[in-house]
Amino acid sequence: MAKIIDGKETAKQIKAELKEKISTVSGRKPGLAVIIVGDDKASHYYVGSKQKACSEVGIESFKTELGSQASKEELIKVITSYNQNETVDGILLQLPLPDSLRSMTQEIIDTISADKDVDGLTTFNLGKLVSKSPDAIEPCTPKGCMELLKRYNINPSGKKALVLGRSTLVGKPIALLLNNANATVTMAHSRTENMSTELKEADIIIAAIGQAEFINGDSIKQNAVVIDVGINAIERDGKRVLVGDVEFVSAKNNASFITPVPGGVGPMTVAMLLQNTYELFLKHR
């Protein structure tokens, strides 16, 4: 029976540690600006949680809301203004952007100052993950996964890690972070021909494909570590429930460690956002 990796509790600890550190700061507090475009309900909910978390630990938060019809130029104007605002240490653009701006996402992210790129998703920062630069900003969700491994004393060095999904946001950065931590990383995706072999051989599985319960627990290696990044809403017994990319009930029997959904990686993403804001603040002050 797998040990549950409690992301909610770990995030709580990290927030308590940050609150403690920030409470000793004299003068201005760390500042995070969040920009949200359009009316996507889930996005507004996430932004709300992020702002609430900021206030819990003593980070000042700023928010700009733009309508779904906002132009690229309007959005970049907001980013530029936060770039110049000295009370702002980190700038987060809530994703996904509305359809009209979607194809320009990377170009827009790249207008965030390198030293305020709290989500670590500018092209320049992604390049630093490749060159293993010591001052790379680790994107929040991948960093959250690595932090969970660390806090549960799971050392990926030499181990076979399988990353399912290859998004710029999650899959590829986590593959690079695991590689930098000396894991032997395999990047799998929808075109992978022999997924069942990959799953059977991996010591660590990071599932980030966004498909409800794609991985059956019987298909993984005995004692594998499972980190489930997926959050998928499905209907079950007439109710709307959130499930991961891994079928939790069956995987729990084979894994040595497993993150639940919700309560696993999700809360860690927010905690790492706060952590990155604080780290950028230390560089700015």
Added chain:
Amino acid sequence: MAKIIDGKETAKQIKAELKEKISTVSGRKPGLAVIIVGDDKASHYYVGSKQKACSEVGIESFKTELGSQASKEELIKVITSYNQNETVDGILLQLPLPDSLRSMTQEIIDTISADKDVDGLTTFNLGKLVSKSPDAIEPCTPKGCMELLKRYNINPSGKKALVLGRSTLVGKPIALLLNNANATVTMAHSRTENMSTELKEADIIIAAIGQAEFINGDSIKQNAVVIDVGINAIERDGKRVLVGDVEFVSAKNNASFITPVPGGVGPMTVAMLLQNTYELFLKHR
């Protein structure tokens, strides 16, 4: 018995194609600036071949030599001057830099203008490989490997590709390019615990670890494709010979395709440098 992937011949074809295209250019020709620091004999030899290749296809080449005691500032001054020179389309800093500058390599490379980064090794450009940007400049050696696969009709999509070595120069960019081409890529390295299983399962092996004949031909999968990036000088029967990271004689029996050393990836690196220079020229003119 494996089919030999003839890099020398392929490079020759590519150069002929480029020469043809460049001959039709009216006005100024493409220009490549090469900067070399110190007296490393092999580096000077490589720079000589690159300049010779430029002249063969009609690319104007510029060269600056600095002594091994050159400072970071002197080197950056040379780069800045080429950045501003409108007859220069690409700037190549020959690596490795002398010991005194070695640790600053990435920082120095990053002073090359993004639009003259002919080797594709600036941090910003490496980030474009992660985000799969359509205007990424593919680093020359990785691009040469991909071009060999393409010209021998080897489609990596869905296939299991093993990249041995994780340098910023070769290993990591080629892993990203193979991933972008829909291969299932595993990045292996000195810490990999189960190298023999990895070797036995890979459909495509890219060897880039710089250890003479590290991979024995018996350890690979039947009909694997072997791309050998290593060039190692060893002594054999009293003579100095160049060998790859793969033991060619034994691997030839098991592989379906294999690159020889020398005459495999090496000439392709130079051909791709010319190709990238030409592509940058098209953007500048």
